[in-house]
Amino acid sequence: MINPRLDDLHRRIPGLRLETAPAELEYYGRDWTRRWTPAPLAIALPANAGEAQAVVRWAGAHQVAIVPSGGRTGLSGGAVAANGELVLSLSRMNRVLGFDPVDRTLTVEPGITLQAVHEAAAEHGLAYPVDFAARGSCSIGGNIATNAGGIRVLRYGNTREWVTGLKLVAGSGELLDLGRGLVKNSSGYDLRHLAIGSEGTLGVVVEATLKLADPPPPTQVMLLALPSFDVLMQVFAQLRDRLRLEAFEFFTDRALHHVLAHGGQAPFDQVHPYYVVAELAMEGEGDEAAMLAAFEHCMGQGWVSDGVIAQGEAQAAQLWRLREGITESLARHVPYKNDVSVRVSAMPAFLAEAQALLAQGYPQFDVVWFGHIGDGNLHINVLRPDGMDDAQFVAQCEQVTRILAQTLQRHGGSISAEHGIGLVKKAYLPSTRSAAEIEVMRGIRRVLDPYGIMNPGKLFDP
């Protein structure tokens, strides 16, 4: 080591695994965004909470910026280290620490993947119901840092609802044991909920206790083809009011086009402008009949042009892949991503404006829409044309995003539904949060991170 600060880190934590090779800096210094050049100081990979805390204390003493790092599947640059930060990777802290059958809780280290949590819950005949396509790579710590949503929010809520305990090493170096798995605890401010969704700017999660749910009910998965966006909300209302929706996901023909080009299997002979994957709980005797009746009603109204109900698990998985494969199928086009939300009731009015805006703003680009209609959450991916310079492409996209943010503001929406603000959406935070709110957030950040070392530059500037 030639860096005296890193020498001191070695002295303080003799067993700490520390990486400084260029390939490691490159690998750990970025997330799924590709807009910044990784340039971390080094990568620290603590083996336990004690080592993680010692790293934060060292960083405070030396004024070194820390970027907490999980599976780095983030889409907002929250885990990017492009300015000489120390990456604090939790990837070695990936164990299940305990299961309690009475409390129905699973206690885990933050580096565990979402899929490993699903599997650990299933081993005990229970379920962790937060789910999305990056399950195999993303970490629970990262899920907590962004309050991850996904495809089951409609029925089970966001990550926030499932975290009953959180150990956080604050930027101050203090280890805070928050919530502690209690169902009821009205004794002062809920700092656990403050930490959830704070994108590593208040501290780093070193342990989480997750509430588990009953195993999911048997379900039916259907794919519907829709003639227009206008009927989408009506189909949603029908299914929500008449059936028990486990998921309701939509995507456009452009999205399907890319999935099929990536190896997916065409579900219908004809092309339709919009598609919905709906998953329905089948618990009672009348559920199957109710589903068919709702399906026929939608067909009769002309809301649904075609549809297929999965016969068996293999076909259900196949239908789901058409939705879940979208992000991966778009990756090679390095899309500019918008992840916006409004109240469900505000969706039609917002959409009319947004569609007109984007058609006008991006006449030359391929724009792919998909998302979680039941949560008021739309993903709008703008694909970079082959051969176009990235900086130029992003600059053009940002011009439209500025207007989109104003549209969102008028409709009471958010510029980040579930990806977080990170670096990517920082300029637009004032469209979602008022100046007074941002001032309060600044003050709170100073309380928990007095040295300004926790993920500086992300979310908002000090």
Added chain:
Amino acid sequence: MINPRLDDLHRRIPGLRLETAPAELEYYGRDWTRRWTPAPLAIALPANAGEAQAVVRWAGAHQVAIVPSGGRTGLSGGAVAANGELVLSLSRMNRVLGFDPVDRTLTVEPGITLQAVHEAAAEHGLAYPVDFAARGSCSIGGNIATNAGGIRVLRYGNTREWVTGLKLVAGSGELLDLGRGLVKNSSGYDLRHLAIGSEGTLGVVVEATLKLADPPPPTQVMLLALPSFDVLMQVFAQLRDRLRLEAFEFFTDRALHHVLAHGGQAPFDQVHPYYVVAELAMEGEGDEAAMLAAFEHCMGQGWVSDGVIAQGEAQAAQLWRLREGITESLARHVPYKNDVSVRVSAMPAFLAEAQALLAQGYPQFDVVWFGHIGDGNLHINVLRPDGMDDAQFVAQCEQVTRILAQTLQRHGGSISAEHGIGLVKKAYLPSTRSAAEIEVMRGIRRVLDPYGIMNPGKLFDP
């Protein structure tokens, strides 16, 4: 007016209703605790959010302490004004402002009673599922300030889960529009959750948007008599795993004794040490049979000595009154209340210690236990013997509470499950929250309430 500060308040808000008559000061200056002598400066009763905000700004300018005030059914002294504070009563702000059928939300003013919210939800064929005995008097603003729990937490969670939007006038005088009814919003710290449960120390709630649930399923209500506390957890586990529990409430023979003395109807010929009111969802065809099988299993194991299943709604209501009448039946004894929680799994070990402690600590007192076993929440009421001086009684109780708090701390529990800390439990906050956490809370309070005017002296000292 002879008080120049109140003169200025009149000048600033000409239409503001302000009460200063002794009877009003007495009435608005206290909550359901009876330990402090009300001594407010005056009572302000704003008609809308604008007036409430102007009152807070006036208070900041004059350094007048504010006590936000709802239905004043609190049991921790959170709404007591005993030191010349201005009581900011939200009781005139009690309207439903809006209902959205697509979002399934109800927007209300903070002074509306819980029962009025239930009724408004039912008018639209939906339900607001937070519920407890004070429903007719308590206000939503107070429910939010304490993150109120109650008898349906087991199935529906605490108040926190049902608030999707919150307008808060912070101590700074800023109006913060938090959450705004969005299902998904990952754009910075969730200040809404920070405000929920903050007991009026960060600001005053002037509007809330509540999420509504599907109407409750048909249910069966049963009352079970149990031979000992040890079997209670086993009965709970049986019913939870085999049936769909909507509520599971326990109380002791001493509790029943007081309810019966207050006019309740004896459910069984014999006296039993423990009782449970369980409410079970009856949605599917097999549910009735499953309930009877679980009931018989518990009888067969000797866990249940006697039981009755309500025949019709009138009897169900009668059985519920045995549980819900407890607090009212004890009121004339001015009980010293403990409202503690542990993880459900920690309940048996904690209980064994707590029972021994209380038997030893209160040999001369009537101690009444009841609560929400499925949430790990116990209410322990110590009754003041007739003729005993209140100060002496409280002093004796506090000696035991000190030890109880240590016991709770060892078991990772909380000194306040759902009543809040207020004045009553302030001395014991450090048993539930670490010194570092309290320091963080102090810092956050300074950020939102820079003049130190919001409910000072409650929760913790500056």
